[in-house]
Amino acid sequence: MTQYYSPITYTVQEEDDGMLLKTILQKRMGVSRKLLSRLKMTEQGIHLNGSRVYISVKVKQGDIVDIRMEQETSEDILPQPMDLPILFEDEHLLVLNKPAGSVVHPTHGHYTDTLANGVVYYWAAQGWKYRFRAVHRLDQETSGVLCIAKNPYIHQHISEQMIAGVVDKRYLALVHGIPLPASGDIDLPIDRDPVDTHRRIVTPSGYPSLTRYRVRETYDSLASLVELKLETGRTHQIRVHMSHLGHALIGDKMYSQTLQHAEYADSVMDIDAHIQRQALHAERLTLFHPILNRSMTFEAPLPSDMSHLREWLQNQNLA
Template identity: 65%
Template sequence: MTAYYPPIMYIVPETEDGWLLKTILLRRMQVSRKLQSRLKLTEQGITLNGHRVYTSVPVQAGDVVEIRMEQETSADILPQPIPFEILYEDEHILIVNKEAGIIVHPTHGHYTGTLANGVVDYWLKKGEAYRFRAVHRLDQETSGVLAIAKNPYVHQHISEQMIGNRVDKKYLALVHGTPDPKQGQIDGPIDRDPEEPHRRIVTPDGYPSLTKYEVLESWEKGSLVKLKLETGRTHQIRVHMTSIGCPLIGDKLYRHPVYAEIDGDMDLETVERAEGRMPEYAREIMRLDQAILRQALHAHELSFEHPVTHRQMTFQAPLPEDMQQLRQQLKS
């Protein structure tokens, strides 16, 4: 017998009397044509007043439209007891505070030890069946708020909000120097670096990319900056902040220009040995980068409309310990 998730319901108002069921599904319930095709293959996927019908039938005011999705599991993800912090959970979504250093989803060469392994293990121990669907991405070394959908409808709905720029994503970063002006936006097209394809650069021929920023605190050597993504390019914040001369502290891929002046791997011991021949400002930049084990970037806030309740929801994750310590070091 097919097991389903709880139904998602819509009651037809007077103003939509006579509409076709498929129009209700697409325009009111925002069920994509792809998902509609999938739902039609199951007995209770799409029902009208409790009965399975063709989506070409007209509806009447007061009719109850329901969609049901089959329960799924992530059979390809090995359950592992990996702890993670839950910020919010209901039967449709899971919001977590991802730690820095953990990969979100298994990839080639990283089949275990990921957030997905921990979440799948957590669901199994609760006796629940869901497929792991991260709605958006965070780099391995970026901490903060991450949304996970529990069914394809929720995943599609939030993804469409992101495409329509209706999802608010705000980050906190500790950067070298202080942006000038202290509040503004960086409008710089981004594309792959032709010389190093794993890197991204600002280039006139790149994809449109926009980041808004505001300096929250500034000190002699660095700043705490709040950033809002208006587009979602790979490494966007790291590339944009580097482009204005304020790279993220600790970033090993998009480093401060001072590194171009120095040969060799600059670990802390090398920096200290070079004290006699290295300018003081260069030593300070490198020491700051050694003070944190990753780029100082944190996904602080995520806001979107709940796909089922339609309430606007906002989730926040506080600044993690390593960034708090770095902030204190900059302050003192």
Template identity: 60%
Template sequence: MTSYYPPITYIIPEAEDGWLLKTILFRRMHVSRKLQSRLKLTEQGITLNGQRVYISVHVQAGDVVEIRMEKETSEDILPQPIPFEIIYEDEHILIVNKEAGIIVHPTHGHYTGTLANGVVDYWLKKEETFRFRAVHRLDQETTGVLAIAKNPYVHQHISEQMIDNRVDKKYLALVHGTPNPEQGEIDGPIDRDPEEPHRRIVTIDGYPSLTKYTVLESWGKGSLVQLKLETGRTHQIRVHMTSIGCPLIGDKLYRHSVYREIEGTVDPILADEAFLDSLAESAQGIVRLDQSMPRQALHAFELSFEHPVTHEMMTFQAPLPGDMKELQRRLDSR
């Protein structure tokens, strides 16, 4: 017998009397055509007043439309007792505060030790059945708010909000120097670096990319910056801040331009005091700051979107992590 998640329900209002059921599904319940095709293959996938019907039928005011999705599991993800912080959870979504150093989803070479392994283990111990579906990604070393959908409808709904730019993603970063002006936007197309394909660069032939920023606090050598993504390119914040001369402190992939001057020597991040003393004072300050931060100083502190089922606007926040607080204190003491 097929096992389903609780139904998602829609009651037909007077204004929609006589509409086709498939129009209700697509325009009112926002069920994609791909998901409609999946639902039609199950006995209780799409019902009208409790009865299975063709989606070409006309509905009447007061009719009850329900969709039910089959329960799923992440059979390809090994459960592991990996701790993680829960910000919010209901029967449709899970919001977590991701730690630094943890990969979101298993990839080639990283089949275990990921957030997905921990979440699947958590659901298993609660005797709940869901497939792990991260709505968006955060870099391995980036901390903060991450949304996980518990069924394909929720995943599709939030993904569409992202495509329509209706999801607000705000970040906090500690960067070298101070952006000028202290509030503005970086409109720079991004694509792969042809010489180093794992890197991204701002290039006229790249994909349109827009980041808005505001300097919250500045200490001369570094600044606390709030950033809002208007697009979602890989490494977008890191690439854009580097392009204006204010790379993220601790970023080993997108480094300050001063490193080009000492290229070919020992890795400055691992250098001893004698090497640092040989550098110009400005370069010393940059390298020492990078040495004090083991990762790029980037934190996804706020995520806002419309709940796919309740349609309530929801905002989730995660406080600044300890390592960035310590870096902020270090900058302030300087």
């Protein structure tokens, strides 16, 4: 027997009176064309006042429209028990504090020990059926807030917010040196490095990329704690932009080469030895929850490795 998630509903307003149900679904509820086609093929997909109807019918004020999506599971992901640092969860969203070093989703040659394996196990243990849908991604060595959608409707809405640039993503990074000025915009296009396709570089032929930054703390001339806001979401964007400015992230083995001739190069290797990954943390994520109909902010505290590095830098500052 097919099982369904809880219905998502909309009450027809006065200004909607006389609209086609299809228009309500697309314009008021924000159902994508793809999801609408899927709902039309689902036995219990679309209801008006509790009854199945054609989407060509007209609605009137006070009518109740609801959509019901079939429950799904990620059958291609092996369940695997692990500790999950959950920041928030309801029947629509799961928000985690991703540990540094963890891979988000299984990839070729890496089918286990990912967050997806742990999440699928956790849901199954609760008797819940959800498909793993990460709304955004974080590099393996980046820690912090990660948002996972539990159904295609939520995934679609938050993905659209990401594309529209209305999701506020804030990061903290410990970088070599002190960026000047203390705040500003890094508006430099990014694309693949033609020599090493794993790397990204700033290049005039690249994709538009915008990072806003603000220096929070400085540690003599050695390093800085920088808050960064992503306005675009290019691969390695923060790492590439900061490295291009000559202020690569501490511990970033891939993008620290630009520091070889910097005035503080002698201290680079010493500082990098105090952390085993790039010092980057997704501190805060703000989005609009389409079901609760309100803005929500999720925060993850600075992880222990970055906290210890920060304390060590503060002590160097006092020496």
